[in-house]
Amino acid sequence: MTITVISVDDHSLRQRIDIEDFDDLFADAPAIVGGDESAPDPHDYFDMALGACKAITARMYARRKDWPLEAVRVEVSRDDREERHGRYTLEVSLTFEGDLDDAQRTRLLEIADRCPIHRLMTDATVAITSRLATASGA
Incomplete structure (x- = not known):
C-alpha cells in the first residue's frame, strides 16, 4: 500500500x-x-495509531476468547517536552466495558501492550530511506 x-x-x-x-x-x-490547526498534526496520527492498535488488538483477543467485551476506550496523552532530547512519552489509559472480571481486564491490558504498533514504537529498528522522485514526464 x-x-x-x-x-x-x-x-x-x-x-x-x-x-x-x-x-x-x-x-x-x-x-x-505556522500551521492553521485545521486537522490533526503528524504527532497526533502517531499517537492515534498506538491507541487504535491497542483497542483493535484487545477486541480481537476478546473475540477469540468469546469474552463479553462490549467496547474499548483508549486515551493517549503525550509529553513531548523532551522530544528534542530523544524522549517522547505516551501515557495510555484503557477502559474495557462489559461484564468482565478483574483477571480478564488485566489480561486484556497485557495483550493490548503487545499490539504491533506498540512493539514497532518500542522494540523495532525502523529504517527510512528518502529519495527524490523522478519528475513526471521526464
Missing part, C-alpha cells in the same frame, strides 16, 4: 493524505509553528 501526502496549497502547511480505497485524511501543523 502506498500513502501519498500532497500539499493543499502553496501558502498553508495543510496536507492531504491519500490512502488507497479510503476517504482522504488531512494533516496540519500547530499554530505555534
Whole structure:
C-alpha cells in the first residue's frame, strides 16, 4: 500500500493524505509553528495509531476468547517536552466495558501492550530511506 501526502496549497502547511480505497485524511501543523490547526498534526496520527492498535488488538483477543467485551476506550496523552532530547512519552489509559472480571481486564491490558504498533514504537529498528522522485514526464 502506498500513502501519498500532497500539499493543499502553496501558502498553508495543510496536507492531504491519500490512502488507497479510503476517504482522504488531512494533516496540519500547530499554530505555534505556522500551521492553521485545521486537522490533526503528524504527532497526533502517531499517537492515534498506538491507541487504535491497542483497542483493535484487545477486541480481537476478546473475540477469540468469546469474552463479553462490549467496547474499548483508549486515551493517549503525550509529553513531548523532551522530544528534542530523544524522549517522547505516551501515557495510555484503557477502559474495557462489559461484564468482565478483574483477571480478564488485566489480561486484556497485557495483550493490548503487545499490539504491533506498540512493539514497532518500542522494540523495532525502523529504517527510512528518502529519495527524490523522478519528475513526471521526464
